[in-house]
Amino acid sequence: MGKAPTIYDVSRKAGVSTATVSRVLNNPGKVNQATRECVENAIRELDYRPLLEARIRTAKDVRRICVCAPHFTANSFVQRLRGIAVAFAGRNYELQVYSVASKNHMDHFIEMLELNRMDGIITLSLPFTEEQILKINAYHIEMAMIEYASPLANCVVINDREGGQMAADYLIRKGRKRFGIACELTKTDYSVFPNLHRLESYREELTRNGFELETRYIYDVMCDTNATYQKFLEIFRSGDYPDAIFATADLHALGILRAAKENNIRIPEDVAVIGFDDIDFADYVGLTTIRQNLDQSGRIAADLLTNRMKDPSRPLQHVQLPLTIIERETA
Amino acid sequence: MGKAPTIYDVSRKAGVSTATVSRVLNNPGKVNQATRECVENAIRELDYRPLLEARIRTAKDVRRICVCAPHFTANSFVQRLRGIAVAFAGRNYELQVYSVASKNHMDHFIEMLELNRMDGIITLSLPFTEEQILKINAYHIEMAMIEYASPLANCVVINDREGGQMAADYLIRKGRKRFGIACELTKTDYSVFPNLHRLESYREELTRNGFELETRYIYDVMCDTNATYQKFLEIFRSGDYPDAIFATADLHALGILRAAKENNIRIPEDVAVIGFDDIDFADYVGLTTIRQNLDQSGRIAADLLTNRMKDPSRPLQHVQLPLTIIERETA
DNA sequence: TTTTACTATGTAACTGTTTTCATTGTAACT
DNA sequence: AGTTACAATGAAAACAGTTACATAGTAAAA
Structure with missing residues (x-):
């Protein structure tokens, strides 16, 4: 017995036409x-269930929301996802995850919405x-964007420029003299790059205080702990x-911490890391x-x-x- | 005016067959x-929008698979999810995440399947x-289970008993004498507890080699780094x-590592941790x-x-x- | 008894879309 | 030139139902 029963199976079993079955239903x-x-x-015995109706009922009492994000296995994403999941826990919501890894995916995602109705979507770092x-x-799908602002949607963002400034001020206050930064400089077209804002305001705040961010201390790293580790080993x-x-x-x-350890560089004495x-x-x-x-x-x-x-x-x-600055041991 | 445009209108306007229009879409x-x-x-000019009902009627599969798991924000889970996502990447499937946090949820999950068709489901650590x-x-939903074995489904598992044994052997080989274990002992009814097998075989292997796993060194911890940290501080x-x-x-x-550091306990000299x-x-x-x-x-x-x-x-x-044992610095 | 009116049911057409299969055209090999 | 391979397309058959229309049966009215 292969497929789910159809209205034809029911009509055969009950010895009536499909029209009659349909009428019984409607x-x-x-x-x-x-x-x-x-x-x-017959309906009961076959456990027949009109296909469409199921879908409609579904649409009625359980809502589907989709989280759409690039590199969704990164820790920071997972923590946001956790916040989202907690907020939806216990309510009648289905959470779906759509992973974006190229610009195409973004359009494809939108096309998918056409076919596969969602009640709401949350995007992470997607421009x-x-x-x-x-x-x-x-x-008519509601939307909330995290880490990217548009006047057309609900947004939750941070002030990245303030972040860069905070980092600079903190390190200056700790008496540091030669400043560096590890930052992903190479952009992709499907993600947002708040780091660049952090970099700019970091540089500006240093300058404002009479320091310089030397070009050779600007390290371009990839979005991956291991790659950063390799780079900083050298x-x-x-x-x-x-x-x-x-x-x-x-x-x-x-990655930096680990590379430092391996080279017997003391943190924070030799190098402070924030x-x-x-x-x-x-x-x-x-x-x-x-x-x-992130959770929040x-x-x-x-x-x-x-x-x-x-x-x-x-x-x-x-x-x-x-x-907020969380002061621990590395700076 | 009148009706909403259908695929026929589009095909007529574009001078192609409906099949081609359908292909453009899908x-x-x-x-x-x-x-x-x-x-x-043509689609744009007519503002054509395919009718959901009709699509559902013909669709034989829904191109959707669901991952069902407890505490899905745990790192180990996310890494598995990453493996799954990679495998489905580009294959045009929707990934849905269903989070289980009580026994009820498991039944609820099954009920949901009734309404919301899936093509397949992958479960993690769920009995x-x-x-x-x-x-x-x-x-007629295909199913694969990770970390729980049933003769009725595809399964991928590890040999937890072997794991406990490996840990014991390794620590013995390193010349250790007083053995402890940190393990989640309190079971819930909605998750699987492979750790208990690891505990048992660990104990057995120690005994076999003339050592004892003393009760006071069996630490019951909760599934949470921070809780473990707090416990080990004491x-x-x-x-x-x-x-x-x-x-x-x-x-x-x-958590143990962090607690040790805070108490100036040297790892692995004073305590080896695996x-x-x-x-x-x-x-x-x-x-x-x-x-x-995990990814695999x-x-x-x-x-x-x-x-x-x-x-x-x-x-x-x-x-x-x-x-496989991965030897690093803590043991 | 015949007519009328109405109920219960079946037949078959229809819904808007996807998909299989066959056909055509073209480019790349013998 | 002849064959092969393949990409692009259309015709038509599904798909799982609903519904218009026809028909049969029955009860009430004439």
Whole structure:
């Protein structure tokens, strides 16, 4: 017995036409008591369930929301996802994950919405164009964006420029003299690069205080702890390195820490390292870092979304989350 | 005016067949660039939008697979999910995540399947009963289970007993004398507890070699790095602790490492720590651990699933993944 | 008894889309 | 030139239902 039963199976079993079965389902009044019972029995016995109806019922009482993100296995993403999941826990929501790894995917994602209705979507670090957002709006799908701001959607962001400035001030205050930065410089077209803002304001704040961010201390790293580790192994071996490094993401900082250890470079005595994000593991390696509350950003985005799904007349909101320096041992 | 445009209107306007229009929508690669643009224009001009109901009617599969797991934000889980996502990348499947946090959820999950069709599901560490699996099979949904074995489904597992034994042997070989273990002892009814097997075989292997696993060195920890950290802060402060600890999951090991550092306990000189899993971060804290290839387990489960979705007559498979000791600095 | 009116049911057309299969045209090998 | 391979396309058959229309049966009215 292969497939799920269809209306034809039911009609055969009950010895009536499909029209009658259909009527039992949609217009019970129009069909004779006895026949109706007979059909109902057949339905029950076959566990028949009209396909479409199932879908419609689904759409009614369980809502589907989709989280759309690049490199969704990075720690910072997972923590946001956790915030989102917590916010939806226990409510009748399905969480779907869509992973973006190229610009194409973003369009494909939108096309998918056409086919596969969602009630809401949360995007992470994705630079959707105005046109794309309008398209999504046209489907009447609510949307909240994290780490990218658009006037057309709910957004939750941080002030990246402030972050760079905080890092600079902190390191200056600690008496450092030669400043470096580890930052992903090579952009892709499908993700957002707040690190570049952090870099710029870091540089500006240093200049403002009479220091210079020398070009050779600007390290271009890839979004991957291991790659950063490899790169800094060489940097430390070369002997020419700054006495303070701002890693624009914790995952870079972890690579730096490990490379330093391997080269017997003392942290923070020889080199102070400050990260950005405050991922879970920062605590366990004693990383001093600038916290943007990842869990909370997810939770807030989820709230923005549900509020608007309940009452679409609510105005769009833009939330800016505060940054705090978490002082631990590395700077 | 009147009706919404149908695919026929589009095909007429573009001067092609409905089949071609359909292809433009669902399989753009299969249609010539020029034709496609022509069709796309027609679609745009008519503001054509395919009718969901009609699509559902003909769709034989929903191109959706669901990953069902407890505490899905744990690192080990995410790494498996990454393996799964990689396997499905580019294959045009939706990945849905269902999070289980109580026994109820498992039944609820099955009920949901009734309404919300899936093509396949992958479960992680979930002890579905035979009855439940049969129910799922009745929906003709393919299924692959990770970290739990059932003769009724595809499974990918490891040999947990072997793992405990490996840990014991390794620590004995390193000349340790007083053995401890950090392990989640309190069971829930909605998750599987392979750690207990690891504990048992660890104990047995110690005994076999003339050592004893003393009760006071069996530490019951919760599935959370921070909780483990707190617990071990006290343990280390108390002064009575073993010189070797097997943490049945890396996330516990990380908590132990941090607590040790805070108490100026040298690792591995004073206490050797060996973990289990080899999560990404194990490398960055130099944790010696027993690797079960998490990414791979996800990937393999995904392959098992897709193979069976393509050809349901394939026999069920049970895959057992090998374990390897990764020697780093903590033991 | 015949007519009328109405109920219960079946037949078959229809819905808008996807998909299989066959056909055509073209480019690349013998 | 002849064959092969393949990309692009269309015709038509599914898909799982609903519905218009026809028909048969029955009860009430004439």
